[in-house]
Amino acid sequence: MKLNGIIFDFNGTMFQDSHLHEQAWIDMIQEYNPGNPLTEEEILTNLHGRTNDKILRHFVSPSLTDEEIQKLSLEKEEYYRTLCLAKPEQLVLTDGLIESLDTLKEMAMPLTIATATIKENVDFYFETFALDRWFDPDKVVFDDGSFPGKPEPDIFLHAAKKIAIAPENCLVIEDAYSGLCAANRANIGMIIAIDPFFKNRETFLKDNLCKNGVITDFNGFTDYIFAQQA
Structure with a gap:
């Protein structure tokens, strides 16, 4: 080619922010679906690289409405950006x-x-x-x-x-x-x-x-x- x-x-x-996304997602999933354990394999195949709607419907609930997806997605990303700004030395x-x-x-x-x-x-x-x-x-x-x-x-x-x-x-x-x-x-x-x-x-x-x-x-x-x- x-x-x-x-x-x-x-x-x-x-x-290199995968750990910050993981923390934000794990905290959210534990809040909204505390009985859902996150294995390393699940994180590899169903978390990283996926869009928020797929992640939320997989880990929180498949019955979430589009409005609930939008609200939770914005909540997660705002929390993620807060985590980024809390560690400015990692913003490289x-x-x-x-x-x-x-x-x-x-x-x-x-x-x-x-x-x-x-x-x-x-x-x-x-x-x-x-x-x-x-x-x-x-x-x-x-x-x-x-x-x-x-x-x-x-x-x-x-x-x-x-x-x-x-x-x-x-x-x-x-x-x-x-x-x-x-x-x-x-x-x-x-x-x-x-x-x-x-x-x-x-x-x-x-x-x-x-x-x-x-x-x-x-x-x-x-x-x-x-x-x-x-």
Whole structure:
């Protein structure tokens, strides 16, 4: 394949905040459904990378109304942002990412973000990390309720369309099991998993979800991705 565009997941990929999302979700689930235990497998397959409606209906109640979903979703994300702001030392992009994005910008590589989070969080990230240095906010794909979330392929198909690149000529970089499944279903040409804490590497590789390998951070990222094409 010829690499013509890159689609980044955000949470757990560009920003190492998985533990903050986990804390926010666990606290909410324990409040609204205290009898529902959260196993590591459940967190891996049914929490990370999923849209809020799927998470809430899976862990809280399948009978939640759309209005209840909206209320609980906004409540959870506001709590999550509070957790982020409580630890400003952790409000940094993944190691090596700034340098990689600067290089890709110099190369005029089309870039975008495809994230399962909601617009309020996307706005928070653009303000906090000055993402408009590299990304056009109008080309970012987020959970607006108009398409099914990961592991369905729609989010990456929309992202590829936003940057006018065929999916088979795109690279997706993802940290979540459901996101990697979505990238495969979207026929993305290059798929790389990021696993900074060596938690899920074996599962990703065993299930053949990341055809172009697993990285721990973005140091040497541009050299790595173009070496994959050699």
